Amino acid sequence: MELPIIPGSIALLDGQQRTSGFEVVFQEFKEFIKNNGFDVDNGIIEQYYELFNFELPIVLINSIKISDKVRTEKKLPEDIDPTDIERAFFFIINKTQKAVNASLKDELAYKTISAGIRGIPVIEKELWRTEVVPIANSLNGEQGPLEGLINLGGVPGLKKPIQLNGFVTSLKSLFSNEHFTSLTAEKKREFLHAYWGMIREIIPETFDKESYNKFLLTKSIGIYSLNNLANDIFNHCLNRHVDPFLKENLRSYLYPLKNFDWSIETSPFAILAGKKGVKRAKEMMIELVKVAEVNEA
DNA sequence: CCAATGATAACCTAATTCTG
DNA sequence: CAGAATTAGGTTATCATTGG
Numbered sequence: 325m326e327l328p329i330i331p332g333s334i335a336l337l338d339g340q341q342r343t344s345g346f347e348v349v350f351q352e353f354k355e356f357i358k359n360n361g362f363d364v365d366n367g368i369i370e371q372y373y374e375l376f377n378f379e380l381p382i383v384l385i386n387s388i389k390i391s392d393k394v395r396t397e398k399k400l401p402e403d404i405d406p407t408d409i410e411r412a413f414f415f416i417i418n419k420t421q422k423a424v425n426a427s428l429k430d431e432l433a434y435k436t437i438s439a440g441i442r443g444i445p446v447i448e449k450e451l452w453r454t455e456v457v458p459i460a461n462s463l464n465g466e467q468g469p470l471e472g473l474i475n476l477g478g479v480p481g482l483k484k485p486i487q488l489n490g491f492v493t494s495l496k497s498l499f500s501n502e503h504f505t506s507l508t509a510e511k512k513r514e515f516l517h518a519y520w521g522m523i524r525e526i527i528p529e530t531f532d533k534e535s536y537n538k539f540l541l542t543k544s545i546g547i548y549s550l551n552n553l554a555n556d557i558f559n560h561c562l563n564r565h566v567d568p569f570l571k572e573n574l575r576s577y578l579y580p581l582k583n584f585d586w587s588i589e590t591s592p593f594a595i596l597a598g599k600k601g602v603k604r605a606k607e608m609m610i611e612l613v614k615v616a617e618v619n620e621a
Numbered sequence: 622c623c624a625a626t627g628a629t630a631a632c633c634t635a636a637t638t639c640t641g
Numbered sequence: 642c643a644g645a646a647t648t649a650g651g652t653t654a655t656c657a658t659t660g661g
Contacts, residue, residue: 429654483634490653537635544652588650 427488428477452499456492469520485542494551518571539586
């Protein structure tokens with residue numbers, strides 16, 4: 325199939341965002357030519373051509389033929405018409421379209437705020453999240469206690485166990501704590517470094533790239549529970565007049581976790597999460613039913 | 622009114638089983 | 642026995658409803 329290269333022809337096939345994208349690039353290109361002419365040799369013109377020639381995946385649906393076919397084959401009611409077919413495709417395509425990954429949303433929200441752009445409701449509603457992102461970056465960075473373990477953009481296939489979005493969400497209680505929120509960004513970072521640094525020191529095997537998969541600590545149930553605990557420990561330190569920013573001061577609080585069973589097989593947490601939890605719940609009910617049957621007899 | 626709860630999602634990855 | 646196919650394990654945002 326070929327389309328004439330005239331303005332607007334692509335709109336027959338596709339609307340809104342993608343069509344407008346071409347329009348924006350074309351306007352930009354015209355402006356560029358006006359200012360620089362065609363004879364610049366720095367690859368910019370080629371880049372524009374590459375964009376113009378960008379291939380769009382398009383599905384063409386012959387809804388008249390489809391409705392005829394399903395009607396003659398009597399698979400669907402007689403009165404089905406092309407509009408019904410189009411509506412069905414419209415529903416499927418729009419219902420199943422995928423959103424931007426949640427971790428990437430956090431990263432983008434942070435970058436938007438740090439660029440000084442304000443007033444976007446979804447960001448302003450939970451502004452504290454954008455505060456956590458640079459801290460997570462630093463925990464994940466070189467020498468950080470979570471070095472290389474956080475999937476910052478939510479990109480699948482990176483084999484990183486901790487999702488940025490989950491890490492951020494699990495810090496909600498700490499970042500709503502009035503004593504904590506009044507701290508500077510640097511102090512907040514310092515506390516979380518001390519906290520996770522001490523956990524890592526006490527239970528290093530749960531962070532090791534070779535073995536973390538055998539433990540629940542870096543799974544969301546571990547991250548959620550520990551980040552929630554961080555809030556309680558922070559409060560406790562303040563009440564006892566203990567400096568929470570000194571890593572060593574956190575040792576006595578966290579040391580008991582060394583003996584906690586974090587194994588994905590045998591940990592008491594193992595049955596609380598995912599489908600494993602559902603399976604165990606069902607087994608427990610089977611037991612109840614058996615007991616009931618015995619009593620009935 | 623608003624925080625907690627419940628229901629749901631054409632999910633994603635790892636482990637296990639099947640098949641040529 | 643390798644690679645494909647299937648299943649198990651584990652996640653997490655969103656929105657309507659509920660209940661204090």
